[in-house]
Amino acid sequence: MFKKFFKYCQVCYDELAHKVTWPTSKELTGSAVLVLSASLIIALVVFVMDKIFEQIMSLVYPG
Template identity: 60%
Template sequence: MKLKIYLQEAYDELVHKVTWPTWKELQSSALVVMIASFIISLMIFVMDMSFKNIMEFVYGLFY
């Protein structure tokens, strides 16, 4: 019985009390996330390549 009440309250909350974004807002937010993800991945790539080159130089000093 408590489960039925909980599910009904959860349904009512999702349908009547939540403000869902519009399609335009959703597209805008997705674009921001994609651009930020690309920039962060590019930064990690540059840092990784820099570290690789530095380590190759350091290891090259000893061979």
């Protein structure tokens, strides 16, 4: 059982160290900026929709 586990760990390490293509620093930064920008845009859209629905609800349920 321990031999199987040890072999599994060796295979995982070999794949991560030699077969996986890691992004460059420039690619990683570009992806991070893209995700941050998209998150901010989505948050802004949700905020605007919330304010619109708040106004609509205040007309429907005054008080």
